[in-house]
Amino acid sequence: xxxxxxxxxxxxxxxxxxxxxxxxxxxxxxxxxxxxxxxxxxxxxxxxxxxxxxxxxxxxxxxxxxxxxxxxxxxxxxxxxxxxxxxxxxxxxxxxxxxxxxxxxxxxxxxxxxxxxxxxxxxxxxxxxxxxxxxxxxxxxxxxxxxxxxxxxxxxxxxxxxxxxxxxxxxxxxxxxxxxxxxxxxxxxxxxxxxxxxxxxxxxxxxxxxxxxxxxxxxxxxxxxxxxxxxxxxxxxxxxxxxxxxxxxxxxxxxxxxxxxxxxxxxxxxxxxxxxxxxxxxxxxxxxxxxxxxxxxxxxxxxxxxxxxxxxxxxxxxxxxxxxxxxxxxxxxxxxxxxxxxxxxxxxxxxxxxxxxxxxxxxxxxxxxxxxxxxxxxxxxxxxxxxxxxxxxxxxxxxxxxxxxxxxxxxxxxxxxxxxxxxxxxxxxxxxxxxxxxxxxxxxxxxxxxxxxxxxxxxxxxxxxxxxxxxxxxxxxxxxxxxxxxxxxxxxxxxxxxxxxxxxxxxxxxxxxxxxxxxxxxxxxxxxxxxxxxxxxxxxxxxxxxxxxxxxxxxxxxxxxxxxxxxxxxxxxxxxxxxxxxxxxxxxxxxxxxxxxxxxxxxxxxxxxxxxxxxxxxxxxxxxxxxxxxxxxxxxxxxxxxxxxxxxxxxxxx
Amino acid sequence: xxxxxxxxxxxxxxxxxxxxxxxxxxxxxxxxxxxxxxxxxxxxxxxxxxxxxxxxxxxxxxxxxxxxxxxxxxxxxxxxxxxxxxxxxxxxxxxxxxxxxxxxxxxxxxxxxxxxxxxxxxxxxxxxxxxxxxxxxxxxxxxxxxxxxxxxxxxxxxxxxxxxxxxxxxxxxxxxxxxxxxxxxxxxxxxxxxxxxxxxxxxxxxxxxxxxxxxxxxxxxxxxxxxxxxxxxxxxxxxxxxxxxxxxxxxxxxxxxxx
Numbered sequence: 001x002x003x004x005x006x007x008x009x010x011x012x013x014x015x016x017x018x019x020x021x022x023x024x025x026x027x028x029x030x031x032x033x034x035x036x037x038x039x040x041x042x043x044x045x046x047x048x049x050x051x052x053x054x055x056x057x058x059x060x061x062x063x064x065x066x067x068x069x070x071x072x073x074x075x076x077x078x079x080x081x082x083x084x085x086x087x088x089x090x091x092x093x094x095x096x097x098x099x100x101x102x103x104x105x106x107x108x109x110x111x112x113x114x115x116x117x118x119x120x121x122x123x124x125x126x127x128x129x130x131x132x133x134x135x136x137x138x139x140x141x142x143x144x145x146x147x148x149x150x151x152x153x154x155x156x157x158x159x160x161x162x163x164x165x166x167x168x169x170x171x172x173x174x175x176x177x178x179x180x181x182x183x184x185x186x187x188x189x190x191x192x193x194x195x196x197x198x199x200x201x202x203x204x205x206x207x208x209x210x211x212x213x214x215x216x217x218x219x220x221x222x223x224x225x226x227x228x229x230x231x232x233x234x235x236x237x238x239x240x241x242x243x244x245x246x247x248x249x250x251x252x253x254x255x256x257x258x259x260x261x262x263x264x265x266x267x268x269x270x271x272x273x274x275x276x277x278x279x280x281x282x283x284x285x286x287x288x289x290x291x292x293x294x295x296x297x298x299x300x301x302x303x304x305x306x307x308x309x310x311x312x313x314x315x316x317x318x319x320x321x322x323x324x325x326x327x328x329x330x331x332x333x334x335x336x337x338x339x340x341x342x343x344x345x346x347x348x349x350x351x352x353x354x355x356x357x358x359x360x361x362x363x364x365x366x367x368x369x370x371x372x373x374x375x376x377x378x379x380x381x382x383x384x385x386x387x388x389x390x391x392x393x394x395x396x397x398x399x400x401x402x403x404x405x406x407x408x409x410x411x412x413x414x415x416x417x418x419x420x421x422x423x424x425x426x427x428x429x430x431x432x433x434x435x436x437x438x439x440x441x442x443x444x445x446x447x448x449x450x451x452x453x454x455x456x457x458x459x460x461x462x463x464x465x466x467x468x469x470x471x472x473x474x475x476x477x478x479x480x481x482x483x484x485x486x487x488x489x490x491x492x493x494x495x496x497x498x499x500x501x502x503x504x505x506x507x508x509x510x511x512x513x514x515x516x517x518x519x520x521x522x523x524x525x526x527x528x529x530x531x532x533x534x535x536x537x538x539x540x541x542x543x544x545x546x547x548x549x550x551x552x553x554x555x556x557x558x559x560x561x562x563x564x565x566x567x568x569x570x571x572x573x574x575x576x577x578x579x580x581x582x583x584x585x586x587x588x589x590x591x592x593x594x595x596x597x598x599x600x601x602x603x604x605x606x607x608x609x610x611x612x613x614x615x616x617x618x619x620x621x622x623x624x625x626x627x628x629x630x631x632x633x634x635x636x637x638x639x640x641x642x643x644x645x646x647x648x649x650x651x652x653x654x
Numbered sequence: 655x656x657x658x659x660x661x662x663x664x665x666x667x668x669x670x671x672x673x674x675x676x677x678x679x680x681x682x683x684x685x686x687x688x689x690x691x692x693x694x695x696x697x698x699x700x701x702x703x704x705x706x707x708x709x710x711x712x713x714x715x716x717x718x719x720x721x722x723x724x725x726x727x728x729x730x731x732x733x734x735x736x737x738x739x740x741x742x743x744x745x746x747x748x749x750x751x752x753x754x755x756x757x758x759x760x761x762x763x764x765x766x767x768x769x770x771x772x773x774x775x776x777x778x779x780x781x782x783x784x785x786x787x788x789x790x791x792x793x794x795x796x797x798x799x800x801x802x803x804x805x806x807x808x809x810x811x812x813x814x815x816x817x818x819x820x821x822x823x824x825x826x827x828x829x830x831x832x833x834x835x836x837x838x839x840x841x842x843x844x845x846x847x848x849x850x851x852x853x854x855x856x857x858x859x860x861x862x863x864x865x866x867x868x869x870x871x872x873x874x875x876x877x878x879x880x881x882x883x884x885x886x887x888x889x890x891x892x893x894x895x896x897x898x899x900x901x902x903x904x905x906x907x908x909x910x911x912x913x
Contacts, residue, residue, distance in 0.1 A: 031792035032755075032804065142797075143855060260802035 007182035008205045010046070010083035012247045014177060017043035020223065020250055026072040027254035029265055034254070037072060042079075045159070047173045050080035052162030053111065054172070056135055056153070060085035060179075063107050063188070067091045067100070067123075068115020070229045070255040073139045073155060075243060077113040082186060082205075083177050089188045089200070090234040093119065099198070101126040103190050107200060107431060108132055113155070116140035120152065182206040188431050189236050191383050200431030201236075201383045211386035211425030212244040214407050218391055219353050223250035225273045226350070230255075230262040236383040237357070241275050244386075267347030274354040278361040281376075284346060285368060306334035310371035318370070318395070339372045348374055355379050355391075360463075360483075362490040363399035370397065378402045380461060384440065384447060385409075386425030390461050401460035411461060412446065417478070418467045419453045420446040452480060454561055464562070469592070471502030477564035479507065481592065484565055487555065491548045492517045496577045496584075498595050500603055501565065508569040508606040510599065511545055512577055518544070533574045533631065542636055545572060549638045557641035566640040569606050571613060573599075574631040580620050602633065611635055658879060659687035661720075662863055663831060668707055668717035670700075670887075677703040678714065679887040685831065690857055691865045692878035692895075696907060699884040701867045702744060705833050708865070709741050710734040722830075736764055740829035742820045744836045744867075750809035754819050757808055758794055761826025762787040794822045797859075798852060814845035818852070825856065832856070834866035838873060846870065850877055875899065883907065 006012045016025065021040035028035050037045065058064070064081040066088055068074050078088040089107045091100055093115070100122055104112070110132055114120045120138050127133055138144060139155040166173060186205040190198040215221075229242035242253040251273075256265040263284070266274075292303050313327045343349040354369070354376045361378065369376040375394065380402035381387035389411065392403035405411045410422040426447050429437035441447050452470045453463040464470070465480040473479050479501040488497035488509065495514040501507035513536050521544070522529055529535035553566040577583040583595050596603060598617060605613030616630045661684035670678040678700045685691050693701045706712040708719065710729035718725050721737065740761070748757050766773070766787065772780040795801055798818050803811060808819050817837060824832055837853065838846045854877055856862050868874050874881060874895065881898040883891040885907040891898045898904055 031789065031796055032801070033792075142859070145858070257801045258799065264802065264805075 007209070008082060008177070008180040008184070009186065009209075009244070009247045010079055010177040010180060012250075013039070013043050013046060013079055013083075014174065016247070016250050023223065023250070024252040025246075026075065027252060027269075028072050029255070029257040029261070029268075032257075034268070036252075039250070042072075042076065045073075046076045046079045046083060047166055048159035048162040049076055049155070050083045050162065050173055050176070051165040052158035052160070053080055053086075054084055054176075055161050055165050056111075056158065058084055058086060058111055062086045062111060063089050063109045065089050065091055065104060065107070065109045065112035066233065067112065067119045068093050068139065068233070069259060070231075070233060070238070070242070071115060071139060072255055074113060074115060074233060075229070075253070077137075078187070078243060082180070083173065085176065085180055085184065087185050087188055089190070090232075090239070091190070092232050092234045094232075097122045097125045101129050102197060103200075104130045104133055106197075107188060107190075110134045111137070113137045113139065117143040120144065120147070124149070180205075182209070185428070187239065189234060189239065189383050199433055199436055202428040202431050203386055203425075204428060207386045207425050207427065208240070208244045209248060210408065211388045211423070212240055212248045214409075215240075215388045215391065216245060216249050218393075218406050219273075221245065221249050221251070221273060221353075225249065225251035225352075226269060226271045227251065227253050227273050228256060228262065228266050228269055228271050229253045230259075230266075231275070236387055237275060240387045241273070263347075267345065270347050270350040272350050272352045274348070274351055276354070276356060277358045278356050278365065279359070281356060281361065281369060282365055285365060288342070288346070303338055306330075306338040307368075307371075309334050310339060310373075311367065314371040314373065315367070318397075320395075335373065343372060343374065351375065353377065357381065357402070360486040361399065364490065366399040380463060382449065384427045384449075385421060385423055386427070388425065389421055389423060392460075396458070396460070398460065401456060401458075401462045403460055405461070413454055414448075416467070417452045417454065417470060419449045419451045419461070419463070421449065422446055473501055473507070473564055474503060474505045475564070478561060479565055480562065483562065484509070484552070484556075484567065485590070487552045488548065493521065493544060494548060496590060498577075498590050498592065499567065500596065500606065504607060506568040507565050508603075509549065509567050509571075510595070510602070511570060511572050513541060513545070513572060515576070532576065533629075536572045536574055537631075537634065542572060542634060545570065546636050546638055550641070553638065554641045567638055568640060569635055569637055571602060571606065571633050571635045574615075574633060575617070575619065575629060578620075605635060658689045661685065662687045662722060663708065664720040665704075665708065666718050666720070668704070668714045668719070670703055670707060670712055670714045676887050678707065680717070681884070681887070681889050682717075683882050683889060683892065685863060685865050686880075687863055688857070688861055689863060689879040690853070690877055691863075692874045692881045693865065693867050693884060694869070694871070694874055694881060695884035698886075700887040701884055702835055703887075704884065705741065705835055705865070705867065708734075709739050709833060735827065738828075738830035739833065740824035740827040740831070741833035742817070742824050742835060742837060744839065746813070746816045746820055748808045748816060748820055748823070751807055753805050753807055754800055754811075754822070755791060755795065755804045757819055758791045758822045758826050759787065761794075761823040762791060764827060790828075791826055794825050797825075797855070798822050814841050814849075817841070817845075817849065821849075821852065821856075825860070825862075828860075829862060831863045831865065834864065834868075836867050836869065838868060838870055846873060853877060 006015050016039040022038050024036045025039040025042040026037045064077060064086055066074050066077050081088040089109060091103050112123060112133060114123055114136060120136060123136050135151050135153065137153045137155050137158055141154060182205045184205060185202055186208055188200045188202050190200050227242055231238040246253045254269050256262040292300055309330045313323055313331045316323050351374055354374055356376060357379045366376065377392040377397055379388065380390040388406055389409050390403040390405050408424050412420045414420055422445055429441065450467050451463050452465050452467040453461055456462050464483040469481055471479045481499045484499045485497040488494050493514055494511055496512035498510040499507055515532055518535060518541060522535060527538065527540055535541060549567050549570055556562050556566050584590055599615060602613040602615050612632050612634055614632045616628060619627055619629050663685040665681060665683050668678050668681045681704065693704060695701055703712060707714050710731045710733060713728045718727055766783060768780040768783055795804055800818055800822065803815060808816055838849050841849065850873060853864060857864055878895055881895050882889060883898060883904050890903045890907060891901045
C-alpha cells in the first residue's frame with residue numbers, strides 16, 4: 001500500500017477491512033431477513049469480482065456500466081471497477097432502452113453489470129446498436145436459465161473465477177489498488193437534464209472524497225451511522241451518501257428489499273442519517289394524516305393538540321429562546337405520548353441528521369418535521385459539485401434558505417443573479433463534451449450553476465429559480481416564476497400554478513385547483529359541484545384561492561428582492577394541466593412557453609383589465625381522441641401588500 | 655427448453671350430474687407433466703366442475719381419474735392436496751384477517767411433521783421446522799414480488815394482489831399439479847401481464863404442471879401449450895392453440911352457428 005492517508009475508495013476499503021473487519025459494511029433485506037456483510041467480507045467479495053473482471057479482460061481505464069436497484073453486489077461492482085483503475089458508470093435503472101443506448105455508446109462501455117433479467121433484456125435489445133459492449137454480467141439468476149448468449153455471465157461465476165485467480169496471485173488485487181491515485185477519475189455520472197441529451201459528469205477521487213469528508217466533519221458523522229441506500233444509484237446524492245461517505249467514515253449502508261418496501265425497511269432499520277427529496281417527506285406526512293383521520297376520537301384530539309404544542313414550543317426551544325415552564329412540561333409530555341411513538345413508527349427516532357434538497361420544500365412541511373424534534377435541514381449542491389456546497393448549520397435552520405457555504409467552498413452571485421462556485425468538489429468536465437464543459441466551468445475557475453439566487457441578511461443562500469427562467473418586469477425588477485409558483489403550490493388547494501410577468505407591467509397567475517383537497521373542502525361546506533370545471537369556477541373557490549394569493553403577496557412584500565413580483569390578477573383554469581396535452585413534462589414540471597401559447601387569449605385577458613376571459617382549447621382524452629372545450633373564466637384582482645419596499649434591481653449581465 | 659412428458663393425470667369418461675342437469679358428459683382428458691393446459695369454453699360449459707372433479711371436490715357418477723399411475727373413482731380434497739394437487743379459486747378464498755405471510759404459511763401446513771403439542775410449545779425441533787417452512791414461504795414471497803405486503807392483512811389488499819397471494823399459498827404446497835380457476839378474472843391489463851409472467855415463471859422455474867381456466871383468449875393463446883375446449887359438458891376440441899383456434903366446432907360454440 002502507498003504511504004499516507006488513503007486517497008481512493010478501494011484503499012479505504014482495505015483500510016476498513018484492517019481496522020474494523022467485523023463491523024457491518026453493507027446490509028440487504030432478502031427473504032425477509034437482514035443479511036449483513038462486514039468490511040472484511042466486502043473486501044473479499046470486491047477482490048473476487050475485481051479479479052474475475054480482470055480475467056475477462058477488464059483493463060485500466062475501461063468503463064463498467066452498472067444498472068439496477070440498490071444492491072450490495074452493485075455497490076461492490078463500483079469498488080471493483082475502481083480497484084482495477086476502471087471507471088464505474090451507473091445508469092438509471094428505469095431508463096428506457098434508447099436512453100441506455102445513448103449512455104453506453106457515449107461512455108464507450110465494454111462491460112456492464114446488470115441486476116436482473118429486466119435489465120439484461122434491455123441491454124440485449126440495444127446490443128446491436130452498441131458495438132462496443134462486449135460483456136454483460138447479471139446478478140440475479142431468476143428467469144435467466146434459457147439465455148445462452150456467450151457474452152452473458154453470472155456474477156457468482158465471475159467471482160468464482162476471480163477467487164481462483166486471487167489464489168494463484170495473492171498480491172494482484174492490492175497491487176492494482178496501490179496503482180490508483182486521487183487525481184484519477186472515480187466515476188462518471190450522467191445527469192438526466194431537462195433539455196437535450198444527458199451529460200456525463202467526470203469526478204475524481206479527490207473531488208468526491210474532499211466533499212464527502214468536509215460534510216462528515218461538518219455534521220460530526222462517525223462509523224456508527226446507519227443509512228438506507230434507496231435512491232437511484234446513478235444519482236450523485238445516493239452515490240455520496242451510501243457509498244462515498246460510507247467509505248470515508250466507515251459506516252454501514254443498507255439496501256431495502258425492493259423499491260416498494262423502502263419505507264417499511266426504513267422503520268426496521270432506524271437510520272441515524274437520512275436523505276430524501278421533499279416529495280418523500282410529503283408522502284410520509286400525508287400517510288400519517290390519513291391514518292390519523294381513521295383513528296379514534298381521543299387519539300385524534302390528542303394528536304392535533306400536541307402537534308399544536310410542538311409547533312408553538314419546539315422552534316423557540318431549538319433557537320434557545322425562553323419558553324414558559326408549562327410549555328416545556330407540555331412538550332415533554334407530548335414527546336412521551338405522541339412525538340416519540342410517531343417517530344418510532346416512521347423509523348425516524350434514531351435520526352441525528354436528515355437532509356432534503358432538490359426542490360423547494362413547503363415551510364409547513366419543513367416545520368412539521370422539525371417541531372417533532374427531527375433535525376431536518378436543507379442543503380444545496382449538484383452533480384457538478386459532488387453535492388455539498390451549502391448546508392444549514394444546527395441552530396440556523398430556516399425553511400426557505402439552503403444555508404451557508406461549507407468549508408473550502410466559495411460562492412459568488414454573478415451580476416445577473418446566477419450562483420457561481422469554486423470548490424475542491426468541482427467536476428473535471430463533461431465526458432466528451434468540451435463545448436458544454438467550457439460553458440459551465442469557465443477558465444477563471446468559477447462553475448456556473450444555472451441557478452439564480454441571492455444571500456439573505458444572515459448570509460444564507462436562497463435559491464429562487466433556474467437562471468434561464470428568470471426575467472424582468474417592465475420596470476426592470478426581478479421576476480422569478482418558479483419561486484412564486486412554489487409559494488403558491490405550498491397551499492394544498494393549489495395543484496399547479498403558472499405565473500406570467502416577463503416584460504409585463506405586473507405579475508399575474510393561472511391556478512389549477514387540487515380536486516381532492518378542494519373537493520373535500522367544498523363537501524365540508526355543503527357546496528355542490530358537478531365536475532372539475534364547475535368546482536373551479538365557483539365564487540367560493542375563487543375566494544379561497546384569492547386568500548392564498550394574498551398571503552403569498554404578504555410574504556413577498558417582506559422580501560425586497562421579490563417584492564415587486566406580487567401577484568395582481570389571477571384566474572382559475574377550467575381544466576387540469578396535463579402531460580398528455582404537452583402542458584407538463586412527464587415529471588410534472590410546467591412547460592411555460594407551451595402554456596403561454598395555448599392560453600394566449602387568457603393571458604391577454606389578464607393584462608387587459610377585463611373581468612373575464614374566453615378560451616376554447618383542444619383536449620386529448622386518455623384513449624387519444626380529441627375534443628374541444630369552451631369556457632368563460634372569471635378573473636380576480638388581488639390586493640397587494642404594503643409596505644412595498646423599494647425593490648433591489650439586478651443589472652443585466654453584459 | 656422444457657420437456658413435456660408423460661401424462662401425469664388422466665381423466666377417463668367423467669360424467670357428473672346435479673339432479674337432472676348434466677354438468678359433465680363423458681369427458682376424457684389428460685394433463686401431461688410440465689405443460690400448461692388451458693380449459694376454455696362458454697359459461698356453464700363445465701370447466702370449474704371439471705377442476706372440482708380433478709381435485710376431489712366433486713365425485714363424478716361415472717368415470718375414473720388416474721393420478722400418477724393410481725386409478726380411483728373418488729378422491730377427497732385433502733388427499734388430493736397431500737398428493738401434490740394445489741388450486742386457486744374463481745372467487746378468492748383467502749383468510750381475510752390473516753397477513754399475506756400467514757396465508758402463504760398455511761400452504762405449508764400439510765408438510766409440517768411435528769404434531770399439535772410440539773407446535774404448541776414451539777421449542778426445539780418444532781421451532782427448527784417452522785424456520786425451514788418460513789424460509790420456503792419467503793422464497794415464494796420473493797418469487798411473486800409481494801414483499802411489500804408481507805405483513806398486510808389480505809382483506810385490505812386490492813383484488814389483483816389477493817389473486818397473487820392465493821397463487822403464493824398454492825405454490826407453498828410445492829404442488830406437482832397446480833389448478834388455477836380464472837387467475838386473471840377482474841384484473842387490468844398490467845395485472846394480467848404480471849400474472850402471465852408469474853404463471854410462465856412457475857412453470858419454468860419449479861417445473862410445475864399447470865391446468866388453468868381462463869376467458870381471456872389472448873392470454874390463453876399466448877401462454878398455454880395445449881387447449882381443451884368444453885361446451886355443454888362435452889369436450890369439443892383438444893390440441894395446440896393454433897389448431898384449436900381454427901376448429902369450426904370451437905368457432906361455432908363461441909360465435910353461434912348460421913342456420
